[in-house]
Amino acid sequence: MNEGYSNLPYRQGANAFIVDETESYLLIVQKQSYADNQWDVPGGGKENGETPQQTVIRELEEELGLKNVAVIQKSPLINRYEWPLEIIEDYYKNRGLLYRGQEKHQFLIKLDMSTPLAKSRKPTGF
Numbered sequence: 001m002n003e004g005y006s007n008l009p010y011r012q013g014a015n016a017f018i019v020d021e022t023e024s025y026l027l028i029v030q031k032q033s034y035a036d037n038q039w040d041v042p043g044g045g046k047e048n049g050e051t052p053q054q055t056v057i058r059e060l061e062e063e064l065g066l067k068n069v070a071v072i073q074k075s076p077l078i079n080r081y082e083w084p085l086e087i088i089e090d091y092y093k094n095r096g097l098l099y100r101g102q103e104k105h106q107f108l109i110k111l112d113m114s115t116p117l118a119k120s121r122k123p124t125g126f
Contacts, residue, residue, distance in 0.1 A: 005088060008100035010080060014056035015043030018109045027111065043104065052105035060109070075106035 018027040018041070027042070044059040046052065053071055060066040082101040083091070092098050 005085075005098075005100045008088075008098050010101050010103040011091075011097075011099040012046040012052070012055075012103055012105075013044055014046065014052045014059065014105045014107060015041045015079070016056050016060055016107050016109045017041055018060075018111050020111050023110075045102075053107065056105070056107045056109075066111075069109055069111075071107050072110050073108040075108070077106065079104040079106060 019025065020027075042060055042063045043056060044063070046055045047058070050058070053074065056071070057069055060069050080101065080103045083099065088098065088100065
């Protein structure tokens with residue numbers, strides 16, 4: 001941990017691990033801002049007044065256009081990690097907020113394969 005930042009709060013957020021109806025495929029996305037070798041699961045930061053579950057539902061609509069999703073399960077584990085000093089300073093510079101890192105709540109979502117998103121995409125391998 002960077003000296004002087006240990007008293008800062010963690011940015012709160014949520015991630016969605018989305019499986020298809022048969023639980024055969026896991027949806028992982030490559031965001032447009034990522035480099036070729038960077039992948040992630042959908043999710044993002046909590047907005048004022050949201051619960052972690054409300055955050056993940058909003059993020060799924062914003063990032064993937066999914067509406068009326070059902071949360072199958074919430075993990076009891078929270079992914080907590082520290083940010084390097086450059087990220088702490090960049091976040092403050094761009095958003096005026098100081099955080100020491102993130103705490104991400106993890107949710108399991110089952111995707112209805114009849115949704116337009118599921119119909120328009122084919123699973124791909126690595």
